Amino acid sequence: MPNDSTFRRTPKIHLQALVNDLLAKNKISLSKAITIVESKHPEEKKIASELIDKILPYTGQSFKIGITGVPGVGKSTFIEALGKLLTSNGKRVAVLSIDPTSSRTGGSILGDKTRMPELANDPSAYIRPTAAGKSLGGVASNTREAIMLCEAAGFEIILVETVGVGQSETMVKDMVDYFLLLLLAGGGDELQGIKRGIMELADHILINKADGNNLDTARSAREEFRNAIHLLPPHESDWVVPVELCSSLEKTGISEAWKTMGQYQKQMKGSGWIYLNRKNQSIRWFRERISTSLQEDFYSNPKINEEIKEKEEMISSQKISVRKAVDELFKNRH
Numbered sequence: 001m002p003n004d005s006t007f008r009r010t011p012k013i014h015l016q017a018l019v020n021d022l023l024a025k026n027k028i029s030l031s032k033a034i035t036i037v038e039s040k041h042p043e044e045k046k047i048a049s050e051l052i053d054k055i056l057p058y059t060g061q062s063f064k065i066g067i068t069g070v071p072g073v074g075k076s077t078f079i080e081a082l083g084k085l086l087t088s089n090g091k092r093v094a095v096l097s098i099d100p101t102s103s104r105t106g107g108s109i110l111g112d113k114t115r116m117p118e119l120a121n122d123p124s125a126y127i128r129p130t131a132a133g134k135s136l137g138g139v140a141s142n143t144r145e146a147i148m149l150c151e152a153a154g155f156e157i158i159l160v161e162t163v164g165v166g167q168s169e170t171m172v173k174d175m176v177d178y179f180l181l182l183l184l185a186g187g188g189d190e191l192q193g194i195k196r197g198i199m200e201l202a203d204h205i206l207i208n209k210a211d212g213n214n215l216d217t218a219r220s221a222r223e224e225f226r227n228a229i230h231l232l233p234p235h236e237s238d239w240v241v242p243v244e245l246c247s248s249l250e251k252t253g254i255s256e257a258w259k260t261m262g263q264y265q266k267q268m269k270g271s272g273w274i275y276l277n278r279k280n281q282s283i284r285w286f287r288e289r290i291s292t293s294l295q296e297d298f299y300s301n302p303k304i305n306e307e308i309k310e311k312e313e314m315i316s317s318q319k320i321s322v323r324k325a326v327d328e329l330f331k332n333r334h
């Protein structure tokens, strides 16, 4: 697996050959392409831009599913079960994992391969963690482009997995067609500890580990969550969020969950919502990138950085107000 430094040593990538191999569904080329879009190297950034341009016409056909849940809920077990079901039905499945809290990079795929051993060895599946970036915005942009590359490489279903920690759910929600929340049925108040905000993002709630002694608890949790869903504002798409049970270990409820996702696709393609949602997501991404580029451009200027330091000292010693300092910084810039 090439990493950034490999490409730095061999900057002459034959872009068209890479694109051709990618479109021919070659997984090694897909990995290379994702490494290029994740690179921070200026030369590779240029190549990444050309690469994305070239594959753009081949994107937009896949169904993109976000999957979240706290560590231990069974995300990898579920993804493996769903992924195997899909590949046995002739589908090609890509899994992108995002963990913004971890410092792992594109090189440590082994971690994910051992989490999903069957899928990792499946010729119709592709598994890749997104390189953790400094900013959530950076991770989001890389993942969006990785999704596009997977689409161009002929993966019809793309699963984007994220650990259920705060902001990353909102970020993933904004790059997928469908957002699945995996939950556990515990004792006591089922709604405790589950942030209302995350419930609001979900298009589907699936209570995992509904097996063995846990089955009855899972059934009553289902009722509680169904009641809770009614109290949330309705979805813009008019989709009524289903609450279902599954056991990823025993592989029960998985094909039912997939059926529900199929209904969603059918309904939302029929109403046009899925296309409107994608259009809105692209516009938001564009605006985000403008902000990021402005910031990068601004802070990359050494003169500005010098001025910022000076102003900071002046602010600390109350020689200037924050408002005036900012005004001056921008006045000088223009």
Ligand code: GDP
Residues within 6 Å of the ligand: 069, 070, 071, 072, 073, 074, 075, 076, 077, 078, 208, 209, 210, 211, 246, 247, 248, 249, 250
């Ligand atoms: P993740 O951290 O969300 O990816 O969770 P994992 O998929 O690694 O699962 C955590 C643990 O729960 C593992 O020991 C799994 O074997 C177990 N597990 C996952 N799904 C099920 C299930 O449906 N039923 C039961 N009983 N155990 C499960």
